[in-house]
Amino acid sequence: TQLLEQSPQFLSIQEGENLTVYCNSSSVFSSLQWYRQEPGEGPVLLVTVVTGGEVKKLKRLTFQFGDARKDSSLHITAAQPGDTGLYLCAGGMWGAQKLVFGQGTRLTINP
Amino acid sequence: EPEVTQTPSHQVTQMGQEVILRCVPISNHLYFYWYRQILGQKVEFLVSFYNNEISEKSEIFDDQFSVERPDGSNFTLKIRSTKLEDSAMYFCASSGQGADSPLHFGNGTRLTVT
Incomplete structure (x- = not known):
């Protein structure tokens, strides 16, 4: 069984911090894949990384896929209240169509 | 921008009743999915559907569940005899080519079984 563990489960920081x-x-x-989910809505895709070691940037968000394709990170620079969520x-797995989600x-x- | 739409947004049913959850995927997408999210738990894969048949299903998707694409636009999930533990948010999703392609999710149907 494939499992994805996210950490931390909860994070509360001040505006402007990384x-x-x-x-x-x-x-x-x-x-x-990284998604963002707002209350009462479905997950919305932010980015997909497919190559080990890949880094993608989306404005203040930086996503990295580990070299071994077993881990990923999301880094937010100068966080803003609008990043709350x-x-x-x-x-995703080869030969399969399902996605395995972390717990969020x-x-x-x-502010 | 095209979006996946789900109806109803909230369904309350009694244990043992049948429910049908409805979805209209994005029109040019080829793969269709149902996921569910029990309150406070992970989003879990239920089933994928391609070329008018189930292409993959999880252990959760037992004989009580079925999916159908009755026409060119709708994609439905039927639960024949609901149980209390079926209470969850059910998300429909569609994609162009498969799991490595972006999934577009609907806003979900909250199913409450009493």
Whole structure:
């Protein structure tokens, strides 16, 4: 059974600080996707990383896929209150269509 | 921007009743999915559907569950005899090519079984 563990589960920081959210597994994934989920809505895709060691930037968000394709991180620079939300990582597997989700990191950015 | 739409947004049913959850995926997408999220738990894969048949299903997706694409636009999830533990948010999703392609999720149906 493939599992993805996210840490921390909860994070509350002040506006302007930097933060990193981790997504770890003992399994190898073909891709890693990061989603953001708002209350009462479905997850919305932020980024997909598919190559070991890949780094993608989306404005103040930096996503990295581990060299061994077992882990990923999301780094936010100068966090803003608008970054508040639930961040989910999800792993794809070769030959399968399902995504395996982590349990999420609930991020709160305080003004 | 095209989006996945789900109806109803909230469904309350009694244990043992049948429910049908409805989804309209993005029109040019080829893969369709159902996921569920029990309150406070992870999003879990239920089933994927491609070319008018189930392409993959999880252990959760037992004989009580079925999916159907009755016409060119709708994608439904049926639970034949609901149990209390079926209470969850059910998300429909669609994608263009498969698991490595972006999944577009609907806003979910909250199913409450009493």
